[in-house]
Amino acid sequence: MKKTTIAVIGVGLIGGSIALSMRRDPNIRVVGYDVRQDCLDKALTLGVIHAGTTDLQTAVREANVIFLASPVEQIFGTLRLLAELDLQEDVIITDVGSTKSNIVSQALAVIPEHVTFIGGHPMAGSHKSGVEAASDRLMENAYYVLTPALGTDEKKLERLTELLALTRAKVVHMDANTHDQVVGAVSHFPHVLASALVNLVAGYDDENAWHARLAAGGFRDITRIASSNPRMWRDVLLQNRDHILKIANDWSNALQDVVALVEKGDPDGIEHFFKTARDFRDGLPERKAGALPPLNDLYIDIPDHPGEIGRITTLLGARQINITNLQIRETREDIYGALRITFQSQEEMEKGEELLRYFDYNVYKRQ
Numbered sequence: 001m002k003k004t005t006i007a008v009i010g011v012g013l014i015g016g017s018i019a020l021s022m023r024r025d026p027n028i029r030v031v032g033y034d035v036r037q038d039c040l041d042k043a044l045t046l047g048v049i050h051a052g053t054t055d056l057q058t059a060v061r062e063a064n065v066i067f068l069a070s071p072v073e074q075i076f077g078t079l080r081l082l083a084e085l086d087l088q089e090d091v092i093i094t095d096v097g098s099t100k101s102n103i104v105s106q107a108l109a110v111i112p113e114h115v116t117f118i119g120g121h122p123m124a125g126s127h128k129s130g131v132e133a134a135s136d137r138l139m140e141n142a143y144y145v146l147t148p149a150l151g152t153d154e155k156k157l158e159r160l161t162e163l164l165a166l167t168r169a170k171v172v173h174m175d176a177n178t179h180d181q182v183v184g185a186v187s188h189f190p191h192v193l194a195s196a197l198v199n200l201v202a203g204y205d206d207e208n209a210w211h212a213r214l215a216a217g218g219f220r221d222i223t224r225i226a227s228s229n230p231r232m233w234r235d236v237l238l239q240n241r242d243h244i245l246k247i248a249n250d251w252s253n254a255l256q257d258v259v260a261l262v263e264k265g266d267p268d269g270i271e272h273f274f275k276t277a278r279d280f281r282d283g284l285p286e287r288k289a290g291a292l293p294p295l296n297d298l299y300i301d302i303p304d305h306p307g308e309i310g311r312i313t314t315l316l317g318a319r320q321i322n323i324t325n326l327q328i329r330e331t332r333e334d335i336y337g338a339l340r341i342t343f344q345s346q347e348e349m350e351k352g353e354e355l356l357r358y359f360d361y362n363v364y365k366r367q
Contacts, residue, residue, distance in 0.1 A: 007063035015069030016134025033059035119147035144169035
């Protein structure tokens with residue numbers, strides 16, 4: 001059987017994870033492209049790709065499918081470059097950008113007629129970056145959205161969908177504009193809110209440092225996404241500008257409604273506001289991968305005496321359970337647990353929870 005050649009443009013966390021997933025099929029050959037030779041050397045050493053090159057034409061000449069796994073702003077330039085290169089007649093080009101409308105429009109405007117472009121967005125990520133953090137399980141059970149344009153060859157769409165089954169993601173199809181509206185509401189705009197709230201509190205803290213001290217608890221948890229890459233989110237907001245502006249206007253109106261309830265001293269209205277939010281949130285799928293990655297955190301009550309934290313980490317280490325962060329919580333106003341442990345994955349968290357409960361620790365998860 002003739003091998004399928006996959007070209008991955010940008011061998012980082014996402015590109016590397018796609019490459020590892022593709023390598024599950026022995027009839028697939030993965031060629032990586034990156035502007036940095038050291039990244040390619042690392043990818044080769046780790047077995048992420050079969051071959052690597054810093055020459056784009058060499059990377060895509062024999063490719064049947066090309067994944068554009070570079071940052072959103074770089075995807076536009078890469079599309080223009082690909083339009084001038086020699087490509088296979090049946091080639092499929094797809095991307096992994098978190099915004100879709102502008103990318104799809106640009107692709108359709110510049111790529112040759114014999115090339116099929118299908119927008120893509122794997123809704124998976126990690127607190128780590130780089131090819132060394134790549135995993136063939138990164139996208140497992142996460143949504144992977146494909147955004148075919150009108151008139152896209154159904155056989156090509158089916159081919160790409162079948163290929164992405166190797167990632168073990170849940171592949172869904174929707175138009176690019178719908179994708180940008182939905183993801184704008186449940187991912188992009190929450191980053192704006194979290195950052196705006198942090199900046200507000202930072203301003204208050206200039207006058208009273210207790211704001212930062214008391215924010216060490218739940219405030220830090222609910223604003224965790226404010227720690228995201230500023231340049232990446234700059235580009236995302238600019239690419240999804242129209243939807244972000246509409247959502248921001250809707251949010252402003254919703255906030256003014258709450259302000260009006262408080263001004264009127266309307267207890268029933270205020271309670272209804274919190275109740276409707278609680279009911280919708282409680283109905284969301286628990287611990288399912290979505291537009292925002294779930295927290296793999298456990299909160300543990302521990303006795304306040306020397307050696308207890310060491311005992312816990314020793315127990316976890318002895319079972320080869322990987323943790324990525326550990327924090328002693330000074331404030332616990334909204335959840336039990338004096339110690340927070342962040343695990344590398346949901347599977348690791350579940351193993352850790354079972355182990356710690358076996359040793360009679362009180363363990364809690366944020367619901």
